[in-house]
Amino acid sequence: MPACIWNIRRRPIAGQEENVLRCAIGHMEAHGLPGNVTTSLATLGGNGGYVTNTIQFESFDALEEFHDGVISNESAQNRLAETASLCQSVETNILERIKSAEDIPDGFVPKYMARVIFTAKLGMTRELIEALLETRESNPGMKHAITRPISSGQRVRITQVYANIDDVRAGLARVQEPGTPRRWVEFTQTVVRPVDRIRYLKS
Secondary structure: OOOEEEEEEEEEOOOOHHHHHHHHHHHHHHHOOOEEEEEEEEOOOOOOOOEEEEEEEOOHHHHHHHHHHHHOOHHHHHHHHHHHOOEEEEEEEEEEEEEOOEOOOOOOOOOEEEEEEEEEOOOOHHHHHHHHHHHHHHOOOOEOEEEEEOOOOOEEEEEEEEOOHHHHHHHHHHOOOOOOOOHHHHHEEEEEOOEEEEEEEEO
């Protein structure tokens, strides 16, 4: 199970969306590590969508070694700077893996990704994680991944992939159905759930 992931989230300048996407995929192809690139399909706010790189690592040591290599490579730094010049903003984060996605059918090809981001009430992050694990185990289909950013003591994220838009709708609606454990509600301050299109994927 991958121990952690490195997220790089870029908000392109208006009109530069395809160029940022092309650069983001180029970065993934250059290092060849497992991960994906997604683009926003459903977002909050009016400042445009994101292009997000997700890179998976088997250990935090492996992530650190990769990062050491990036910051010591002038060519890699120049490519990243060129991509950043096409963006309004660039955010990075490291996510600790609590649970990987499981029970994915053979031959399944994901097309969409929903990231549901929870902010726990102060002091209740552990209780929120336990409640989300309970909800996860009640899911009769694929089990979503659960991660938490090391930069925040209150945020927890679940990530699920889908084959089509109607599956996205049904999956996000399932948490409201009778019989689905919803104990997580009492430990949660806010929830946002952006939906993305998967544009590049390497296992």
